[in-house]
Amino acid sequence: MIQSDDRKGLLATISNFFYTRGFNILRCQQYTDLYEDKYYMRIKLDLAGLTITRAELEKTFGGLAEELALVWSIQYSDRVPRMAIMVSKTSHCLYDLLVHYQENDLFCEIPLIISNHPDLEHVADKFKIPYYCCSIKKGEKPRQEAEVQALLRKHHIDLVVLARYMQILSSDFIEGFNGRIINIHHAFLPAFKGGSPYKRAWEHGVKMIGATAHYATCDLDEGPIIEQDVERITHELIPDDLKRIGKDIERWVLTRAVKAHLDNRVIISGRRSIVFPN
Amino acid sequence: MIQSDDRKGLLATISNFFYTRGFNILRCQQYTDLYEDKYYMRIKLDLAGLTITRAELEKTFGGLAEELALVWSIQYSDRVPRMAIMVSKTSHCLYDLLVHYQENDLFCEIPLIISNHPDLEHVADKFKIPYYCCSIKKGEKPRQEAEVQALLRKHHIDLVVLARYMQILSSDFIEGFNGRIINIHHAFLPAFKGGSPYKRAWEHGVKMIGATAHYATCDLDEGPIIEQDVERITHELIPDDLKRIGKDIERWVLTRAVKAHLDNRVIISGRRSIVFPN
């Protein structure tokens, strides 16, 4: 994953770097943001014939990157990301993630599920994943967050998925996992930020409802959007129907966003996300 | 078109009213709003065998309606609605309305097109529709609105369509045509109210853009929504691309909304629209 200002010759220089060192480029996706003159690249290499160590590779490429002023990162496909799911009382997003995980459609380990309520332990049990209930006693939210953070550290978590976790996380928590917390909001953002979006959508008489998966940032419901989708509704549906229909939209929007992140297809750029197609 | 509070026996009473008088009910669409306990009905009658005058029919039904506390209106399908289109400088929505009109897909007469600029006269000419340029000189907006209103009155206009007319109408103007002005907004409302929605959509990094056709009210971009649609976009598109793609969404959203209104399929209820399917 490479970001930089747009400049002549980047593609040739970078692809040549790998070619002359004997790597096969399996896939190269680029995107030139003509609006802000930025350049993004996702390059997938076959390391099969690597004759140097990974550390050496990173060092050599790091030299080139410094020269060209590139922002870059590398992921190895034999290193499986570790994902924690946080939930409250509704199970639909949790189920969808676990079912896709079970069917090998998500490239990750899920070592634990964390909740502020005991309700969904039976779901975790079904899939034999440890469930930690970190409940929030009045005035003890900071203590609970510390408990959650300790669990995430202990389990070496790379990605936190808020699968309808109905608590606002502190700035500290979010900054500690910057760009590694994905949240699902039950509306087509930026419409209907905040609470009760389906009720407000009904009152507004919108003709479609939606859901949005985004990275959590300190500005609530404002983080970089990864995935969105909508469904057409009719005037005949009441807010409870919208809620039920919305559950299905939330399911697939969140699962797709998580999959894109786990596939290393997302680059965050300011308040926007670049999501390379699968 | 009938609105009322929901009550036992409405369907039986009303359908019986027409049946015992020998009318054939061609179509009856109803909707019970279980959330607010309201009842809406659209009933289409065959007047072929009408043995009384229309005035008598309206008087008799008016009696029943008063008894049942119904809000109602009647439209005769041999009375063709008269529609005015208002535009500024962009032609895409205007073209789409005129092409559908020309192909007999909109049930109306279009006696005139009004603009605050001379630019689109050539489009009106193509379809042989009179074009009135009511330009706005500094400080003379009220005078221009009076000019437009006089034209609408003179031509007995039933419906005003703002096909990207880039001026805010006064409350007086809007109230004079309450529930009979349709506007197209180039965003998926309530997101991106106001100006430059495509640029702001790009900056937000949304994954879909949309358009919204709604009745104009004194609250800008807040009137009852008739139709909305969206298109999926990718990060590769710059604001100008969104504008171009948005043009197509605006086209079909506005034309569908106008068609629904002209088909008498829309009932306004507070800030919501009930749109019966075709």
Added chain:
Amino acid sequence: MIQSDDRKGLLATISNFFYTRGFNILRCQQYTDLYEDKYYMRIKLDLAGLTITRAELEKTFGGLAEELALVWSIQYSDRVPRMAIMVSKTSHCLYDLLVHYQENDLFCEIPLIISNHPDLEHVADKFKIPYYCCSIKKGEKPRQEAEVQALLRKHHIDLVVLARYMQILSSDFIEGFNGRIINIHHAFLPAFKGGSPYKRAWEHGVKMIGATAHYATCDLDEGPIIEQDVERITHELIPDDLKRIGKDIERWVLTRAVKAHLDNRVIISGRRSIVFPN
């Protein structure tokens, strides 16, 4: 649920029948097929104040129905339908049904799951539903079908859902459950009937793939369609990607179709299904 030829006064006569007997009509959906002059009605009654027995109600209405030559059926909402799921080796549709069932989004009991393979017992176990493996030994397919039929009878099954059951059922079996077997086909029928639809879709270079839920009939993949949906694909996806994306389409198409059936919103009419909106 009422079907008949279209005739004057049906709505008035039927709604009056219930009104004069003191029933409250909770919902009345009708559809006049102007193309074939047929009339369909779905009427939902509140039986709270029923002073006669259900048998008497059915007898009285039966008299009216005979007079008017109506085809009709009645379902009581306190009678929970019993549904069997049949699967082979892929679990995605099974999971989606069970999760929606568990979250009370499907109005039914699921007393058993039947498969021709042992592979998915662990899924049934998660949801504590008995799993019967009726495997097919060479030349013994009729015997296996008899075994399945006995299970369905024993458990008083109303609806059989083929959630990717990869066996063709005999005409006998299908006729015994006429209009009560729902199948999911992994293509947008009538395109790509038969096997390997995703591979054939790729070879054809179609720009969208889909899935179709339909009632099973003796003509393979030709039964009345209940629900369909599609997803846009790109040339970058290989057949295995289409398969993976298709799994999600199959999930929600089948679950929606089953929900429509369980909600008593479907009337079969020849080779078509009338599906009343929720």
Added chain:
Amino acid sequence: MIQSDDRKGLLATISNFFYTRGFNILRCQQYTDLYEDKYYMRIKLDLAGLTITRAELEKTFGGLAEELALVWSIQYSDRVPRMAIMVSKTSHCLYDLLVHYQENDLFCEIPLIISNHPDLEHVADKFKIPYYCCSIKKGEKPRQEAEVQALLRKHHIDLVVLARYMQILSSDFIEGFNGRIINIHHAFLPAFKGGSPYKRAWEHGVKMIGATAHYATCDLDEGPIIEQDVERITHELIPDDLKRIGKDIERWVLTRAVKAHLDNRVIISGRRSIVFPN
């Protein structure tokens, strides 16, 4: 536009070729077909600083291409493609192309419109484009085709768009314009090939209808698909409604396909089209 078998180093070699010669690569889109081991590339160069002639450029690159066994073609953006539209009696696709052309959304010249009927001359007149009526007298179809071919030659036509031209073209005609004739079929191919697709869609009870734009080949309705789209329909719509709704789908599917071709974003590969995103 480059096609080849997939091989190590293609990207580096080609991008280097241009970089070392001082070209700026404005955009480079690639696609590796992992299923058939093929490689496709679309590369957009800035020729501003070209110090050699175009002929020299083509010769030099031709040398490299021969060495690497690439299939390639080049288009210059100052060479405006010339497009002919062929129609019969329905105007909706014709209008949509002309309106987009008029609004500068299609990069082409349209020197003529050809029809086998006189009906749509008024549309051509609106946009001041010459209209040729080449009617077909009994048994004289070959003569009419020769007439059409002469017109296309005389006007140096690059692309022929069949905008609901209701005649089957001869193999000779099609081969003479191989990969340069775009047709719109009013169904979601491969479903409902041949005539009366909307009627057959209704009889089948499909829940969505669609349209398909594809290159014409000698196998009717089997050519490489460029664009498809669908709309959800309900059981309430009769075949005439489907026809009317279908008109809108046909409009935008054909216009998008034509735009993709004119933007040089399409590579034909066997019976498939690779369509690079905009």
